[in-house]
Amino acid sequence: MKYSITDVSKITNISPSVIRFYEEKGLLLPINRKSSGVRYFSEEDIERFIFIKELKIAGLSIKDIHECFHFCDMVDDTTDKRIQLFQQHKQDIKNKIHELEGCIDKTNDKIDYLSKKKMCKK
Numbered sequence: 001m002k003y004s005i006t007d008v009s010k011i012t013n014i015s016p017s018v019i020r021f022y023e024e025k026g027l028l029l030p031i032n033r034k035s036s037g038v039r040y041f042s043e044e045d046i047e048r049f050i051f052i053k054e055l056k057i058a059g060l061s062i063k064d065i066h067e068c069f070h071f072c073d074m075v076d077d078t079t080d081k082r083i084q085l086f087q088q089h090k091q092d093i094k095n096k097i098h099e100l101e102g103c104i105d106k107t108n109d110k111i112d113y114l115s116k117k118k119m120c121k122k
């Protein structure tokens with residue numbers, strides 16, 4: 001099935017300008033175009049956009065994502081390198097979760113402090 005950039009944007013919740021940016025940065029496989037020059041995308045492209053979005057949420061930079069896809073798109077055996085990249089990606093996610101849990105703890109402490117302070121004023 002062929003999808004327009006508007007379709008992809010709706011499906012992935014990624015704006016068309018960001019889709020074009022990802023293309024410009026080389027994160028996509030060669031984009032298919034109609035004779036008029038209009039882009040159209042495949043299911044595989046949509047899966048790739050969703051994965052890019054997940055990697056961005058995890059905090060990976062465009063450079064890191066580009067490196068990840070560079071190895072994934074190679075036809076020779078880069079399995080060990082890809083495993084290493086995804087293990088690092090997994091660790092980065094765990095580190096981010098730990099960091100965010102610390103933020104939650106500090107926010108809870110602030111809420112508790114303010115709640116107690118409010119109770120003392122009554």
